[in-house]
Amino acid sequence: MNGRVLLLSFLIVLAGCAAPIDPGFADTATPTTQSTGQTTAAQATQTQTPTPQATPTAVVAQDNPWQEQTLTVALSIPEGDSRDYEPLVEAALAYWEVNSERYAGYPLSFDLEPNAENPDIIIEFVPHVETCGDKREVAGCAPYITDARQVRRPETIQVLSGLSDKSTTHVLKHEFGHAMGLDHSDEPQSIMDGQASLTTLPQTNATERPLPWDHAELSVYVDYGVVPEGERAEARAQVQHALDYYAGGADNYVPENVSFVTVDSASEADIVIRFTDRSPCGVDPGSCGAVRGQDPDGDGALETYTHLEITLTHIDRDATGWHVGWWLGYGFGFEEESEYPDPFRGASYSDRRGEWWE
Incomplete structure (x- = not known):
């Protein structure tokens, strides 16, 4: 009689790395011009001329450290890696478009442009994530951003390249959570917990x-x-x-x-x-x-x-x-x-x- 006992698939740490804050003011006042309260006839005529209305723009939530409601996301894929990561990234971004306001406190949307020249975020798929802050042996790493002064465009999120589709999507969701200011104690714990049982792409038995x-x-x-x-x-x-x-x-x-x-x-x-x-x-x-x-x-x-x-x-x-x-x-x-x-x-x-x- 014989038997095989399985261990946990792949228990690994998921991490976020704190981003530095620049010294200085969080915001600056907009310069204004003073008026004497007197106008000429020509000026009076001009003030009565209807002016074109400005095109409405989205209002960015005050709690949003990115100071933009839509972030452009690019991809960096190792040379020779032919895997199609885009559907996995899209799934993670779609999750946060629906849930960012609920969990991060502000709405956020994303434009996935794999080869964008000036992205806000670059997702870098790597065979090894060497370190993330003081953590080692991690499946991903992202900047932990809670303040506008921490943002250094483009920010980089690293994700292990050899994980299964399901685990890759999980790590992407987790690391984007850090980039939106969530830590390991925050909800949803199904995503933000600091450890997860992950699986790799198929390997030889x-x-x-x-x-x-x-x-x-x-x-x-x-x-x-x-x-x-x-x-x-x-x-x-x-x-x-x-x-x-x-x-x-x-x-x-x-x-x-x-x-x-x-x-x-x-x-x-x-x-x-x-x-x-x-x-x-x-x-x-x-x-x-x-x-x-x-x-x-x-x-x-x-x-x-x-x-x-x-x-x-x-x-x-x-x-x-x-x-x-x-x-x-x-x-x-x-x-x-x-x-x-x-x-x-x-x-x-x-x-x-x-x-x-x-």
């Missing part, structure tokens, strides 16, 4: 990779707790045969650079091998294994393994190595018997107790 782990040196902890003292030397030798077999390439079934190092604690081990009196899998006698890992693209299949647990219950000592070897193969991405090296395919009772590693 662990079972389809040459090595399912993100490193080739794997740490191993073995718990011999229930093995009688007189049998431990043989148990250790059997476990070592299995480890040596895979460290030697397993007949070219695993990469040549795979190696193992023994550690003293299960908490620091990639692979834990336990000898128990009772099986957690309901097989007694027998063996079972389970892997844990990461599923960043959210497809329900692990893309990287982070832990392998092997449990052996009442296994004959001379069959121990074969059972450990079988589950090590599972930890290297083998799922069907046909995918395993020869010693594990169609092995009989006696084959499992022979010197299969030779």
